[in-house]
Amino acid sequence: MNKLISLSEAIRRHVHPGDTVYAAGFTHLIPFAAGHEIIRQGINDLVLARATPDLIYDQIVAAGCARKVIFSYMGNPGVGSLRFVRAQIEAGNLEWEEYSHFSMISRLQAGAAGIPFMPMNPTAAGHLEQVNPQYRHLVDPYSGGEVVVVPALNPEVAIVHVQRADADGNAQIWGIVGEQKEAAFASKRLIVTAEEIVSEEIIRSDPNRTLIPGFIVDAVCHEPFAAHPSYTQGYYDRDNAFYLQWDEISKSREDVQAYLDEWVYGVEDRAEYWDRLALEVKERLKVRSGLSSPVNYGSY
Amino acid sequence: MSQTTKYSSAELLTINAAHLLQDGDVVFVGVGLPNLACNLARHTHAPNLVMIYEAGVIGAQPARLPLSIGDPNLVSGSLAVCSMYEIFALYLQRGNIDVGFMGGAQIDRFGNINATIIGRGFPDLQENYQHPKIRLPGSGGSMEIAAWANRCYIITPHQKRRFPEKVDFRTSAGFLGGRPEREAAKLRGGGPQAVVTDLGILQPDESGELILTALHPGKTIEMVKENTGWDIKVSSELSTSDPPGDEELRILREELDPLGVYLKA
Numbered sequence: 001m002n003k004l005i006s007l008s009e010a011i012r013r014h015v016h017p018g019d020t021v022y023a024a025g026f027t028h029l030i031p032f033a034a035g036h037e038i039i040r041q042g043i044n045d046l047v048l049a050r051a052t053p054d055l056i057y058d059q060i061v062a063a064g065c066a067r068k069v070i071f072s073y074m075g076n077p078g079v080g081s082l083r084f085v086r087a088q089i090e091a092g093n094l095e096w097e098e099y100s101h102f103s104m105i106s107r108l109q110a111g112a113a114g115i116p117f118m119p120m121n122p123t124a125a126g127h128l129e130q131v132n133p134q135y136r137h138l139v140d141p142y143s144g145g146e147v148v149v150v151p152a153l154n155p156e157v158a159i160v161h162v163q164r165a166d167a168d169g170n171a172q173i174w175g176i177v178g179e180q181k182e183a184a185f186a187s188k189r190l191i192v193t194a195e196e197i198v199s200e201e202i203i204r205s206d207p208n209r210t211l212i213p214g215f216i217v218d219a220v221c222h223e224p225f226a227a228h229p230s231y232t233q234g235y236y237d238r239d240n241a242f243y244l245q246w247d248e249i250s251k252s253r254e255d256v257q258a259y260l261d262e263w264v265y266g267v268e269d270r271a272e273y274w275d276r277l278a279l280e281v282k283e284r285l286k287v288r289s290g291l292s293s294p295v296n297y298g299s300y
Numbered sequence: 301m302s303q304t305t306k307y308s309s310a311e312l313l314t315i316n317a318a319h320l321l322q323d324g325d326v327v328f329v330g331v332g333l334p335n336l337a338c339n340l341a342r343h344t345h346a347p348n349l350v351m352i353y354e355a356g357v358i359g360a361q362p363a364r365l366p367l368s369i370g371d372p373n374l375v376s377g378s379l380a381v382c383s384m385y386e387i388f389a390l391y392l393q394r395g396n397i398d399v400g401f402m403g404g405a406q407i408d409r410f411g412n413i414n415a416t417i418i419g420r421g422f423p424d425l426q427e428n429y430q431h432p433k434i435r436l437p438g439s440g441g442s443m444e445i446a447a448w449a450n451r452c453y454i455i456t457p458h459q460k461r462r463f464p465e466k467v468d469f470r471t472s473a474g475f476l477g478g479r480p481e482r483e484a485a486k487l488r489g490g491g492p493q494a495v496v497t498d499l500g501i502l503q504p505d506e507s508g509e510l511i512l513t514a515l516h517p518g519k520t521i522e523m524v525k526e527n528t529g530w531d532i533k534v535s536s537e538l539s540t541s542d543p544p545g546d547e548e549l550r551i552l553r554e555e556l557d558p559l560g561v562y563l564k565a
Contacts, residue, residue, distance in 0.1 A: 026355050026356070026370050026384055027355055027368050027369070027370020027371070028355070028370055028372070051384070052440075071438065072438060072439060072440060073437050073438050073439065073440035073441075074435075074437050074438050075437035075438075075440075077331070077367075077368035077369065077370065078331050078332075078366070078367040078368035078369070079367070081437065082437070086435050089435050090432065090434075090435050092431075098416075098438055098439075099439075100439040100440070100441065100442070100443035100444060101354065101384065101388065101439065101440050101441040101444070102388040102389075102392075102393070102441065102443070102444045103443075105384045105385045105388065106385070108385075109385045120393065121393055121447070121448070121488075122447075122485065122486075122487075123443045123444055123446070123447035123448075123472070123473060123487070124447060124473040124476060124482070124485035124487055125412075125439075125443050125446065125447070125470050125471060125472050125473045126470055126473075127416070127425060127429075127469050127470045127471065128416070128439060128443065128471065130425055130426070131425065131426050131429045131430075145486075174381075175372060175375045175381065176355045176356055176357065176370055176372075176374075176375060176381060177356060177381060177382070177383050178355065178356065178370075178383065178384050179383065179384050179385070181383060182383070182385060231372055233372050233375060234372075237372060238367070238368070238370075238371055238372060240367040240368075240371075243367065243368070244367075287372075290376050290377075
C-alpha cells in the first residue's frame with residue numbers, strides 16, 4: 001500500500017496535542033525536519049521521550065510545544081549542557097522523568113516486544129530509583145535474587161528517519177542504529193522520513209538492512225536532508241559546528257526565538273531550509289563515498 | 301622520557317589515563333579526554349585495544365576525533381554496529397567490557413559518582429532532586445558502566461567542589477559506603493580502580509576509601525589535601541607518576557587533537 005504523503009500532512013494526521021512522541025535516533029538520523037514541522041503546526045502539550053533530548057527537543061521545548069520530557073542524558077552531545085530544557089526544568093516550568101540509558105532503552109524494548117516490563121540486573125546506585133517511582137525491584141522467581149524492572153514505553157507516535165524506504169514504508173538503515181527499531185515497534189503510530197524513496201526491488205535486494213517492515217508504518221515522507229544538523233551515514237556529515245553554535249544561541253531566549261523565526265517559522269519545509277543553508281556549510285557536510293563489499297544472497 | 305617538555309593539565313590527565321589501559325582491553329569509551337586516552341593507548345602500548353562506544357559501535361578506529369559519541373566516523377571501518385539495547389545488554393550487562401571510563405561533577409570518598417544534580421542542601425533526597433541548584437545532564441550510560449565494567453577509571457580535575465565527602469546524588473556506584481557494601485550488592489564489576497586528576501592518582505584501599513597513591517611531577521601532598529573535601533589519606537607507598545613522554549605528546553598534539561579541541565585546557 002502506497003503510504004507516501006507530505007511531511008506536513010503526516011504530522012497533521014498522526015501527531016496530536018498531548019501525545020507522547022518518540023523522535024528516534026542516537027546522534028544519527030535525528031528527525032529534525034519532523035520536529036520543525038511539529039513546531040510550525042503549533043502542536044502543544046506534548047510529552048517528548050528520547051534517550052538524549054538533543055537539540056531537537058531543546059527547540060520543541062523552546063517553541064512551547066512540550067509539557068514534559070522523558071530522558072536519560074540531557075546534554076548537548078560532546079558540547080555540554082542542553083541549555084533550554086535545563087533552564088525550564090530548573091525554573092519548574094517543565095515536567096520530567098529520568099532514567100539511565102539502559103533503563104530508558106529497556107522501556108522501549110519492552111514496549112516493542114509487547115510485554116509489560118523489562119528486568120535488568122541491579123546497579124546499586126540507588127538514588128535515581130528512589131526519585132523515580134517507575135523503577136521497581138522484584139524477586140527473580142527462578143534464583144530468588146533481585147531484579148530491577150521498568151515499565152514498557154508505548155509512545156502514541158514515533159518518528160524515524162532512514163536512508164531509504166519504498167513507498168510502502170519498508171525502511172533500511174545503516175550506520176548507528178540506536179533505538180530506531182525499538183521505537184518503531186513500540187509506538188502506536190509510525191512516521192518514516194527518508195533521504196531516498198526507492199523501489200521495492202532495491203529493498204528486496206538487501207533484506208538484512210531492513211529495520212522496519214512497511215506494514216507497521218503509517219506514513220512515508222520523502223525528506224532529503226531531514227536530519228541536519230544531525231547526520232545521515234553516507235549522505236551528509238554531522239554539523240558539529242552547529243552543535244557548538246547552538247551552545248551560544250541557546251544562552252538567550254531572544255537568540256533562540258530569532259533562530260526559530262528564521263529557520264523554522266521562516267521556511268515552509270525542509271527543502272526551503274536546505275536551500276537557505278550557506279554553500280560553505282553544504283560543502284563542509286559532503287561525504288566521500290566508502291562502499292561496502294557486496295554480499296552474495298544467492299538466487300534460489 | 302623527557303623532563304623538559306611543557307604540557308597542559310589536560311595532556312597530563314590524558315597520558316596518565318592511557319597508561320592504565322592494557323593491550324587487548326575491551327573499553328567502553330566516553331567523549332573528550334577518555335576518547336583521547338584510548339586512542340593514545342592504541343597508538344602506543346595497546347595496539348589491540350577494542351574501543352566500544354555506547355551508541356552501538358564495536359572496534360572503532362576513528363581517523364578524526366569525534367565530537368560526540370555518535371559521530372559517523374566511528375562507524376566507517378569499525379568491526380560491528382549494534383542497537384543501543386544490545387550494547388548495554390549483550391556487551392555491558394553480560395560482562396564483556398573490561399574497562400569503563402567515567403566523568404562526573406562529584407566523586408566522593410568511596411568513589412561514588414554524581415552526574416545528576418548539585419543540591420541546595422535539603423536533607424531530603426527527593427526535595428534536593430526536584431529543586432536542584434544545578435541540573436546536570438544525568439546518568440547516560442554511567443549507572444550501568446560503574447556497576448558492570450570489570451574496571452572503572454575516573455578522569456577529573458582535582459578541585460574541592462568535585463571531591464566532597466559524600467555526593468549530593470549517587471548517580472553511579474563506587475564502593476557505596478565501603479567495599480563490603482559493594483560486595484553485598486553482588487555487582488559483577490570491580491568498581492573504581494583509579495581516579496586520575498591533574499594532581500595525582502587516587503586508588504581505593506582495602507576498605508574502598510580513595511587514598512592518594514601517586515603524585516604527578518611537581519605536585520605536593522598539600523595541594524591534594526587542600527583540594528579534597530575529606531581528610532584524604534596518603535599511601536605508605538606513595539609514588540611519583542612518569543611525566544608525559546615526548547612521543548606521547550607528539551601523537552596527542554599532531555595526530556589526535558591537532559586543533560586543540562580537548563587539550564587546550
